[in-house]
Amino acid sequence: MDSKKDSGQGGAEGRGTRQGPVKSMRKTLNAFSQMIPIIIGVLLLISLATAAVPKEFYSSVFTGNEILDSLIGAVFGSLAAGNPVTSYVIGGELLLRGISLVAIAAFILAWVTVGVVQFPAESMILGRGFAFKRNLVSFLMSIVIACLVVFSLGVLG
Amino acid sequence: MKAKAGGKEGRPEGMSGGAGMGKPGGRIGTGMKFLLVSCLVYVVAYVASPELALSAISVFLRMVVNILPALALVLGMMFAVNLLLEPGKIARYLGRESGAKGWLIAIGGGILSAGPIYAWYPMLAELRKHGMKDSLIAAFLYNRAVKIPLIPIMVYYFGWIFTAILTIYMLAFSVINGFIVGFKRGERNDNSG
Numbered sequence: 519m520d521s522k523k524d525s526g527q528g529g530a531e532g533r534g535t536r537q538g539p540v541k542s543m544r545k546t547l548n549a550f551s552q553m554i555p556i557i558i559g560v561l562l563l564i565s566l567a568t569a570a571v572p573k574e575f576y577s578s579v580f581t582g583n584e585i586l587d588s589l590i591g592a593v594f595g596s597l598a599a600g601n602p603v604t605s606y607v608i609g610g611e612l613l614l615r616g617i618s619l620v621a622i623a624a625f626i627l628a629w630v631t632v633g634v635v636q637f638p639a640e641s642m643i644l645g646r647g648f649a650f651k652r653n654l655v656s657f658l659m660s661i662v663i664a665c666l667v668v669f670s671l672g673v674l675g
Numbered sequence: 676m677k678a679k680a681g682g683k684e685g686r687p688e689g690m691s692g693g694a695g696m697g698k699p700g701g702r703i704g705t706g707m708k709f710l711l712v713s714c715l716v717y718v719v720a721y722v723a724s725p726e727l728a729l730s731a732i733s734v735f736l737r738m739v740v741n742i743l744p745a746l747a748l749v750l751g752m753m754f755a756v757n758l759l760l761e762p763g764k765i766a767r768y769l770g771r772e773s774g775a776k777g778w779l780i781a782i783g784g785g786i787l788s789a790g791p792i793y794a795w796y797p798m799l800a801e802l803r804k805h806g807m808k809d810s811l812i813a814a815f816l817y818n819r820a821v822k823i824p825l826i827p828i829m830v831y832y833f834g835w836i837f838t839a840i841l842t843i844y845m846l847a848f849s850v851i852n853g854f855i856v857g858f859k860r861g862e863r864n865d866n867s868g
Binding site for chain 1: 799
């Protein structure tokens, strides 16, 4: 069955007009309260991942092979979670340690666009099919964009 | 029954009720099960390494404080969507016939939205129920990676040329990402722009 139909997109037109404030608030709180346990669960997992993986760990996983490193960067960027600033800081440290720019770009891109830790929440709230396809496409794109960025930098000198 | 995602048998994919808090009749929803599993992971972590678990709880508390403003914003926006916007209007701006306007709204919304990505899932689920396309949801989520306030920090670490090129590619690929996700989700005739 097509997900679009499943998710109610087709029926939007026929659903009537605006609702009153009380009904709207009740509907909003009902929807929101269903999300709270999922968001708390994801926060718990992200906190554990953040506490368990020291920043220094990332520099030890790269091999020196640019192609392999871009894949490794994308994988670890996908697994990591937290504020994007953290990925910039780690990326800056990796750059100082001689890790290739393509690997760092893939790492940063995957960090901000792919979410393995957030996947359960995205899956439960927006649908497993949607979450899986979006994260997979974003993962592959992080490698493609990283290569394009480095290529463009080379062209621009 | 578990609120299974996947959209089979005509059921809405994703969260459309009963997946979070306990369901009527006392059954535990998927969201609560997920929370219980997360807590269980902490119990295991505490047994393995009490220091790690306590450190993680301290990170968690900091994160909760940081996420509260974003959650309040999302709650307010969800209320506004339910109160002010007619489903037909959302469908017109973000649905099948939204065209380039829909893409611009999704890209702009993604860039301007604050807080962590998961705080925005509930609002996107609400908008989807009102008619928002999956391709635009994907574009919105992708553009959450473009953070204007963080650009100076990226420039500091990587230089402005790298930052500019990366940002331009992210904007362009957010549309490609949306198209691919939308196509894979069955929006074959809706992305003509």
